[in-house]
Amino acid sequence: MFPEYDVIVVGAGHAGCEAAAAAATMGSKVLLITMNMHTIAQMSCNPAMGGVAKGQIVREIDALGGQSGIVSDKTMIQFRMLNLSKGPAMWSPRCQSDRMLFAQEWRNILEANPNVDFWQDTAKEIIVEDGKAAGVKTSLGIEIKSKAVVLTNGTFLNGLIHIGEKNFGGGRTGEKAATGITEQLVQLGFEAGRMKTGTPPRVDGRSLDYSKMEEQPGDENPSKFSYTDTAPLTKQRSCWITYTNSEVHEVLRTGFEKSPMFSGRIKGIGPRYCPSVEDKINRFADKDRHQIFVEPEGWDTVEVYVNGFSTSLPEDVQYAALRKIPGFENAKMFRPGYAIEYDYFPPTQLKSTLETHLIKNLFFAGQINGTTGYEEAACQGLMAGINAHRNAQGEEPFTLKRSEAYIGVLIDDLINKGTEEPYRMFTSRAEYRTLLRQDNADIRLTQRGYEIGLADQKRLDNVNRKIKEVDEIVDQFSTTKLTPEEINTTLEQWGTAPLREKTAITQLLKRPQITIEQLAESSSKIQDIIANYNPDSVQQAQIHIKYDSYIEKEMLLVEKMNRLEDLNIIDNFNYDAVSSLSFEGREKLKRTRPTTIGQASRISGVSQSDISVLMLFIGR
Incomplete structure (x- = not known):
């Protein structure tokens, strides 16, 4: 019934989709096994991509030739660049996504790839021959052979859902848990553990009073994730901000005795930086309110995601507490929030390729490795898919250093330090973050993606053109000088010392108060230069000039560390x-x-x- 595949990917979440797409694009014959064809690329938690450090990861996935950036661009309903008040190393793109369109777009991409086959079933067992993964056995008893297997099981391995005193097996609300694989891997010698995550209730947007909330619109000139020719947004939907209060907290406390977290029924460790609302009011008892982000789930749905209100308290307590939040007085709940416990495998059992030490040609990616977040899962899936393909073809492994990408930082942290709580990426985890900016991911990684057959020629041509443009802009700014007469008024306006003699544009841009845009308002010379170039190249040149000394210092540190590598x-x-x-x-x-x-x-x-x-x- 089935041919032998090069790569079998188990699970069709963010990690599984990137793994399947990458291996197939590079030439492998791929089988994607999912328990439900209708939940491919499901956004199980909030409908958003990117954010602090996570946005950099999406850009890196795109630069290598992955798909998450393209899918995000095609399905976003709002875009914001976060941390613009800080330095460029902290700038992070984030979008609000249309949940249904996101999943549909991913399915379209996978179905358009002739190297991807699908099978709706549950993988119950890995076929292991001579210490190597050789395929999977499904719940229907079917054995399907392959040269490599990638496990991206998400929260489904022995998943257990908690709502108050109730608990039941499930990998996601309304979907059954997966059993068998954990037990087999433990028998083979793997160490397993339990983690926990949660999700908030969903509500009917028609029942909310937005006049009592603070509007959070998208950027005036929205950017995008992908370095390809995806179209920027022309219209956006706003998100909203409101707050809990002491009355909300009191209602929530009435359910603490039935809380699975406080009663000890939940054994797994949850994400430190995304705690449940009951955990927040318990740990931060001195705080009289907590921020709630009210996020629409798409263009054509009234469903709203209540970000900041993750909870596993009884549904009646959730409902009563929600209605005490300003703007939620008449809220109608679509479904309650819940916590979910699931199996994971400490990632110190993996190589830098995400292949396991114990079983050759077996790869783990996503929450099975103890991470949390779509972006963290997607980049692991991409790397596992690349290396599963290369293993199947007898090629050398592909890895990224900490100095090359946030993806390299994430994998290096996981395999060397492990994690005892759900791992989330932050800019502070990257010691070379001045080099690993969201704006230069294409310059850092597209050549690497092209060399392994993932990024196409058009992507490489685009990045080479950008590099050429940046060099030309920096060169022209270095040789073009402005006189005191033409620029001093602007300099004084922005609170910086006037010129006494002709000065190169590069010297002026090193002043923290000054930007190219400000200088261009008074200088036709600058206007003439930047008119010939793509705005992204102009911004890249400005960052290069302003932070040249910091970049050089980090590159020296990288050089020193690379001697050990x-x-x-x-x-x-x-x-x-x-x-x-x-x-x-x-x-x-x-x-x-x-x-x-x-x-x-x-x-x-x-x-x-x-x-x-x-x-x-x-x-x-």
């Missing part, structure tokens, strides 16, 4: 033979099996003295 450790290195290693260091190194000294230096529990011993032992 170039020191390889052989696959079967015998750490037990190195008696001067600390006991903890030896155990952690044996477990993680780092491939370079640089990777070894980032493993929690491996000391600097352990690294010195290793370097001496390998002759450095």
Whole structure:
């Protein structure tokens, strides 16, 4: 019935979709197995993509040739660039998405790829032959063979949903949990754990009074995620902000004795930076209110997502508390919020390719690795899909360094440090964040994506044109000088010292108060230069000029760290033979099996003295 596939992807969430699309685009014959064909790329939680650090990840996925940026652009209903009051390293794109259109667009992309086949079923078991993944066995008893398997099970592995004192099996509301795989992997020697996440109630937007809320419109000139020719938004829907209050908190407290979180029925650890509303009022008892973001779920639906009100309290308590929020006095609830516990596998059991140490050709991506968030899942799916394809074709692995991408930071953190709570990306996790900006992801990564056959020629031509334009702009700004007469009025207007002599544009742009846009208002020379170039190239040139010294400093740090990354450790290195290693260091190194000294230096529990011993032992 089934041919042998190059890659089987289990699960069709954000990780699974990117994995399937990447492997298929690169030439692998892919089978995507999902429990429900109607929930491909379902946005299980809030209908949004991007945000702080997450927006950078979406841009990186796009630069490599992935699809999340394109899907987001085609289905967004609002766009905002966050953190514009801070430096460019902190700027982060975010969009509000149409939930139904997002899923439909992803399905369209997958169905348009002739290398992707689909099968609606539950994978119950991995076929393992001679220590290698060789396919899957489904709940229908069908065995399907492949050269590689990617598991992207999300919250479905032994998923357990909690609402008050009620709990029932499920991977998502209205969908059954998946069983069998955890039990098999544990039997094979894998370590498993439990995590928890949650979601808020959904309400009827027709029943809300928006006059009592603060409007949050999109950007006046909205940008987009993808570096391709996707169209920017021409119309947008607003989100809204309101707040809880002491009355809301009192109602919520009446349900604490029935809370599965406080009663101990929930064993899994939840996300630190996205706590439930009951957790917030318990932990921050001194706060008399908490922010609530009221987010529409699409262009043509009245359903509203109540961001900031994630909860697993009894549904009657949820409903009563909601109606005490300003603007929600007459709210009608579509469905209550809930918490969900699920199995995950500590990611220290993975290589930097996301292939498992124990079973060759078996890859994990997404929440199965202990992460939270669509973007974190999607980038893991992309990398797992790339490497599953390359494994199947006998090609070298593809990885990204911490200095190359937030994706590299995320995977490096997971495999070396592990995580005991749902991992979420922040800009603070990246030590080279001045280099890893959202505006230059294409310059950093498109060449890499092109070399492996994922990014196409048009993408490469676009980025090469951008690089050329940026160089030309910087060169012209360096040689074009402005006189005191033509620019001093503008400089004084913006609170910076006037000129006494002709000064190059680059020198003026190094002043923190001054931007190209401000100078262009008074200088026809600047207007003539920037008129010939794409606005993105102009912005890139400005960032390069303003932050040149910071960029140079980080590049020196990268160069220093790369010396350690170039020191390889052989696959079967015998750490037990190195008696001067600390006991903890030896155990952690044996477990993680780092491939370079640089990777070894980032493993929690491996000391600097352990690294010195290793370097001496390998002759450095």
